[in-house]
Amino acid sequence: MTIETVRVSSRWLELREPADAAARSAHLVEEVRRSLPSLTGRVGGSGGGLEIHDLGCGTGSMARWLGPRLDGPQHWVLHDRDADLLLHAAANPPGEAADGSVVTVETRRQDVAWLAPEELASADLICASALLDMMTADELDSLVASCASVGCPVLITLSVSGGVELAPADPLDGDVADAFNLHQRRATAGPDAVRAVADGFAALGRDVIVWPSPWRLGAEHAELVAQWFAGWLGAACEQRPELDAAAGPYRRRRLAQVAAGTLSLTLHHEDVLVRPAPPAKT
Template sequence: MSTDVLSPFAAWLGLRETADAAARAADLVEAVRGRLPAGGPSTIHDLGSGTGSMLRWLAPRLPGPQRWVLYDRDPELLAHAAAGTVTAADGAPVTVLTRCTDLTRLTAADLAAADLVTASALLDMFTADEVERVVAACAGAGRPALLMISVTGGVRLTPADPLDAEIAAAFNDHQRRTAGGRHLLGPDAVDATLAAFARHGVPVRTRPSPWRLGPEQAELTAEWFRGWVGAACEQRPELADRAARYARRRLAEAAAGRLTVVVEHRDLLAG
């Protein structure tokens, strides 16, 4: 299934995959290897799999046969994630199963067969109650959880512009919005997740995992920037006129290779 027939969201996931891969804290994988069964097979449950970027990044970094169970609520994304072929670090086979389900309703029993639980770019889309339920499922199953590429709200653009901070604040407020009766955590999700694991007595290691976007990522930079400004203006419509002029300047800088962006994330390894 090619990206040109996928949804705009799936195309966005494909566009950002290289930046996610470069940002993830690879040193946490060293700790993960020591938690997996010696000689395999290893069973890994990936939450919010999207098009399968975590599978494609992590499976080749782990040895031995692996059985991945991919969870998402979008069957189209799951079909795309399961369509490719991945092998382990030592060439061992990797098998893939999919489960189309509501992640926020997972229990410890659902994860009991896992040796490792993973997720990428997921936590900010949860509410506080949903984070608590997911953490409780991981803690109750007694399984380590590698939760990567969670936004923290920090953005730095170079060269700086007077409107950067105002747009960033409006965007972060948008990420914390109430949607469909759910109050999303957005950039507060990492702190909420750390607090939830602490309540369950589960230690967590954290690492920074920033996107660093420069001229080589001009397409991603432009797409991210349009979404960033658009969400800020949706949150604060009074920004629209100034933001339009700002966006023209910034996109021209990006096209000319003069704009660099750092988008802050954190990676967590719990358990």
């Protein structure tokens, strides 16, 4: 369950991309836009524009979402340990920037949990999505230290925060949610990751904003909800085998509701913006 061992399918990432796009905080993007003008004079990978590093990029959905919301030429450096996902990301780059400027990409196959600070040193913005809750406490500490050393803004979206709401409610929902959260905490920071990262950056003197970014899914997201539910319930039963007896009927009830278009899901995430470090006094 650490970032080193979890491998996600391109189909899962394709399914979740529209839900992710709808959930991410537009408010924090405006904060990012306000943070960037003083940095655009730095020479980035696009010849004077912004150099943006996306950690654990998957199929490149963060670049496709954020790139068109920022002005100016951009060069995205996409980091991931999965070569197949990097190929997908390179083949599906973002469109133009908000002002029509060119956006380019390059890919780097790397374990983002242990990036050396020098590998991010030229970044004007560092971002990630759906990453933190898959990392261990040590990996989070390493990530915070490497990102903080650069001094640029850091935007990390869609970290699971532990809250799940299914409608209509079922008596088993709470037990499954609690077991799933315990399962995540066995090997990773899970729903505690956002607080750990926010505290880590704050301890280094950085200003941190945490903003809610829940998935709100309904009948139009049936395949996504069904896949999410299968993984959620499976992990819960692995954590608490005594749930197995009730899990079969519960699964059938819920999947029947998904098929009928009567189940809705709110899955709570949080976005984190770490504002750039203030200039050093001379």
